[in-house]
Each structure stands twice: as structure tokens, then as C-alpha cells.
Amino acid sequence: MQKKFPSELRYDLVSQDWVLIATGRARRPETFGAEKRQEVKTGKTCPFDALAKQECATIAYNKGKRVDFSRGKVCIPSEWTTISVANKYPAFAPSKSLRKRYVGPYPVMDGVGFHEVIITKDHKKDIPQFSLMQVKEMIDLYHARYVDLKDEDHVHYISIFKNKGLQAGASIAHPHSQLIAIPMTDPDIQRSLSGSYAYFMEHKDCIHCMMLEWDRKDKKRIVFENSLYAVVCPFASRVSFEMRIYPKGHLPYFEKTDESQREGLAEALQMALKKLSKGLNDPDYNYFLHTAPVGGGSDYGHYHWHIEILPKTSVPAGFELGTGIEISTIEPEKAAAFLRKQ
Ligand SMILES: [Zn+2]
Ligand SMILES: [Zn+2]
Known part of the structure; x- marks a missing residue:
């Protein structure tokens, strides 16, 4: 039998970054929840x-x-x-x-x-x-x-x-x-926009819709779906257990979501965070919305808004900071399978 290679470099089609999936460490998903967490220290009274x-x-x-x-x-x-x-x-x-x-x-x-x-x-x-x-x-x-x-x-x-x-x-x-x-478009969203734009110019199609179609057919990285949204662990996940929530229909602008789309999003976001909390013992995380910029009169019809959830499963060190290559210590397919059953 061929020895399993210790890692795999995966290419993110949108950001055009490489990420390293450290498959060889073969870390079991269960071990992520066992880590000790530091809690936010609170005074006697909470300002909120x-x-x-x-x-x-x-x-x-x-x-x-x-x-x-x-x-x-x-x-x-x-x-x-x-x-x-x-x-x-x-x-x-x-x-x-x-x-x-x-x-x-x-x-x-x-x-x-x-x-x-x-x-x-x-x-x-x-x-x-x-x-x-x-x-x-x-x-x-x-x-x-x-x-x-x-x-x-x-x-x-x-x-x-x-x-x-x-x-x-x-x-x-x-x-x-x-x-x-x-007052400007930040570099992160700028790269996401230009990656989407480049693909759109070449294929006359949305790169996010294309990836979503593939991921839904492939099923391996799907964590949760309702009629309007899919939660996926991206193929080129930057951190272990990264998730993205995509509207299934092509929607560039978050501001155009209607009542039922917001209800569907509420369910998808809650499901994703429930699974994360249950599976990884309530880890720290960041989530953020990526959507088309406002003002300026430009047309961002090629973009596809989504939410990215990045759990704090490791601390970026010299390699990540020096090269910009993120390391994920679990395969996104294994992470998704684990989160699916939570
Ligand atoms: Zn409080
Ligand atoms: Zn799309």
C-alpha cells in the first residue's frame, strides 16, 4: 500500500491562495474539543x-x-x-x-x-x-x-x-x-471580489455557484442544508473546521435578502454554531459577512454573498505569517463528516 503523504496543498479558487492540509497528522476530530480554553475575565458588572x-x-x-x-x-x-x-x-x-x-x-x-x-x-x-x-x-x-x-x-x-x-x-x-x-473596500473582500470577477469574465458564471454545485454533488464537505442555504467546510479550508454559509441561489447583495431568506439564514447560522459548539466543546470563533461593497455605483453582479466561520483551533505562527499559507490540521471532508453528525 502506498504510504499516505503527510500533507496536501489545496488551491483556493477565489482568493487564489494555497492552503496546507496536514493530512498526515491524522488528528481525530474528537481531540479538538479537549483543549483548554481561556475565558474572558469579567469584572463585577457587565458593561452590556x-x-x-x-x-x-x-x-x-x-x-x-x-x-x-x-x-x-x-x-x-x-x-x-x-x-x-x-x-x-x-x-x-x-x-x-x-x-x-x-x-x-x-x-x-x-x-x-x-x-x-x-x-x-x-x-x-x-x-x-x-x-x-x-x-x-x-x-x-x-x-x-x-x-x-x-x-x-x-x-x-x-x-x-x-x-x-x-x-x-x-x-x-x-x-x-x-x-x-x-470608507474603502478592504483588501480581503477586494481579493474575494477580484477572484469572483476574473472567473465571471472567463466563464460567464459565478465561481461560488459553481463550487457550491460541485460540493453539493460531492456531498463530502456539506455540513447542513435547508431549502435556501448550504453550510460547507470549504475545500481549501484555512483553519480546521472552517465553515461557510452560502445562499443556494445566486445573490450578490446581502441587503437584498427578504424576510424568508433571513429566516433561512437564521436556521443555517444557528445549526452551524450549534454543531461547532457541541462537537468542539464551545470553541472561540470569528464569523463575518462577505458581501458586495456599497456605494460607488459599481455593479457586483458576479459576487455571491456568504458568511465565513473560522473557529480558533490553532494560533498562526511564523510559517503562516511569513508565507501567507494557512495550515489546517484536519481534512475538511473529515471535519464536515464530524460536524454533520453533531
Ligand atoms: Zn452582560
Ligand atoms: Zn453565485
Whole structure:
């Protein structure tokens, strides 16, 4: 019998990166959950349980319905179950003008934009423990706030993401996610866009639809499906147990999702995170939305929005940082088989 090769380099068609799948280590999926986790240290009072001390709310939902409150009079509405507030320590801040200038040869611009924290009421319960209605409410809020901000001056990309746990960069234990609207298109989404565009120009087809069709036929990397979404471990996973949630239909713009599409997404996101939590003993993770940029009048019809979930299963070290080649210590096919049965 031929000796199994210790690793396999896989090519990501969209980002055009190589990743290394360390097949030879033959790590069993069960071993990932056994790792010790460091928890976010919390003081006596949780800042998100005393929201009055935070910044003002920009949008709030209560039991599935958007709360009507006039900012100025009321900073934080009295009844809410999901809320977005301006970040107390924003990375980007609103401004009417965007100053661009040079420092010697170096271009510089003001960090103009929006930075908000999206908080769900319960301090202990996170997405896997939510009712489906609560997950849908959170997604409705993401969507509504996205729509509110997309036509603001100087907003070119809106990033929605969640950091869960210390290793994923969360400094507050209370379940929350974030929204950052920025004045340019970031390099990561830019590469995803140009990879999709290059394929579209050559094949007159969407690269994500093509990959999804193959993955659904192949079945090996599918974690979960409902009528509108598929959750897959990507062929060229960058980290062990990486998952992506794709709408099955070709949809470039997240902002165009309707009520039933958001409901389907709520189910798919919750299923993915439930399986991750159960299978890997509640690991830290990041997830983020990749969607077409806003403003600028460009047509991104070739793009296909999706959510990427990256569990913190290892720490990037010298090789990854020095070469940009990520190492995944489990085959995506094995990871998907394991997550499927959770
Ligand atoms: Zn709290
Ligand atoms: Zn597509």
C-alpha cells in the first residue's frame, strides 16, 4: 500500500491562495474539543447589562419587532431584546467630510465611518441557545442597520462580524457582534471580489455557484442544508473546521435578502454554531459577512454573498505569517463528516 503523504496543498479558487492540509497528522476530530480554553475575565458588572453608561442606541428590536424611539429624547429604549449601540471606543467615527492627504510619499485618510456593537439581552445565552426567533431578530437587525448605513456618505463597505471568546479577540463575555462601516473596500473582500470577477469574465458564471454545485454533488464537505442555504467546510479550508454559509441561489447583495431568506439564514447560522459548539466543546470563533461593497455605483453582479466561520483551533505562527499559507490540521471532508453528525 502506498504510504499516505503527510500533507496536501489545496488551491483556493477565489482568493487564489494555497492552503496546507496536514493530512498526515491524522488528528481525530474528537481531540479538538479537549483543549483548554481561556475565558474572558469579567469584572463585577457587565458593561452590556448597564447600557445606560454606554453610548446611545442606533436601532433596537424588542421580541421580533423594531422599536420606534426618537434618539435625543431616549438614548436607550426601556424595552429591547437586541440592540445596536455606538462603540465606546470606535475604530471609525462619523464625519461629514473625509480628509485625504499625504505624509511625505504616504497617502493617509481619516478613519471616517461607523462602529457599532450589536448586543443581545441575555448575558449567558448565545446563538446556539437562542430560540430561532431570537437568531432571526439579530439577523433582521444586521440587515436593517446595513440598509440604514449603506447610503451614508463615505461608506464603501459594511463589515458585520462576531468575535466569540478571548482567543477570537472578544474583550467582553456578554454575547455581541459588531458592525463597522468603512470608507474603502478592504483588501480581503477586494481579493474575494477580484477572484469572483476574473472567473465571471472567463466563464460567464459565478465561481461560488459553481463550487457550491460541485460540493453539493460531492456531498463530502456539506455540513447542513435547508431549502435556501448550504453550510460547507470549504475545500481549501484555512483553519480546521472552517465553515461557510452560502445562499443556494445566486445573490450578490446581502441587503437584498427578504424576510424568508433571513429566516433561512437564521436556521443555517444557528445549526452551524450549534454543531461547532457541541462537537468542539464551545470553541472561540470569528464569523463575518462577505458581501458586495456599497456605494460607488459599481455593479457586483458576479459576487455571491456568504458568511465565513473560522473557529480558533490553532494560533498562526511564523510559517503562516511569513508565507501567507494557512495550515489546517484536519481534512475538511473529515471535519464536515464530524460536524454533520453533531
Ligand atoms: Zn452582560
Ligand atoms: Zn453565485
